[in-house]
Amino acid sequence: MVEDIYVDVKLKEPTERPAEKPICICISSLEQLVPTKPPFSPLLWEFMRNVYPGGISCIVPKGDWLLKLGVGAAYDRVGTKDSIMIRVPDHTVTAHLCDITGPLAITSANPSGEPDSTHHDMVIKRLGHKIQGVLCDGQSNELVGSTVVNCLKIDEGTIHFLREGCVPATKVQQIFERVKNSML
Secondary structure (H helix, E strand, C coil): EEEEECCCCHHHHHHCCCCCCCCCCCCCCHHHHHHHHHCCCHHHHHHHHCCCCEEEEEEEEEECCHHCCCCCCHHHHHCCEEEEEEEECCCHHHHHHHHCCCCCEECCCHHHHHHHHCHHHHHHHHHHHCEEECCCCEEEEECCCCCEEEECHHHHHHCEECCCCCHHHHHHHHHHHHHHHCCC
């Protein structure tokens, strides 16, 4: 099955997303973070350099650096009190959009609790009455959501998987071990 990548441009009405489900930030590249000077360890930076861009979302410490990134009043609405999930997609249109607009607060394009939308037609069928548009970025091999990696204890030598998605957890763990060993 071939997937079209989408970004819902503007909601017409609120979604049924539970308030306790954190919203993540999508950026065009790690370079967008550099001027904000997040207090990430060298190990976390290197791990992210090795997994981005792609189908991985990293949970990292939240802080004032997000205000410098431009989240403004959305600060309390993204992530949790102490953490934020960051995604750097490998989709040209989405990355270009983030270059133009700055970071985007994003959620999955399916009603909460339902299977991932794997084609723009699914997004329109499920959410078409709530969105004003869908931006397609061509074919993709991602047929499930991103792999979510909790990096909050990376400096203790460990990462945890909250969801295995389009990138196998074993592959991400191998990347982490390689990066960790290269920094010894």
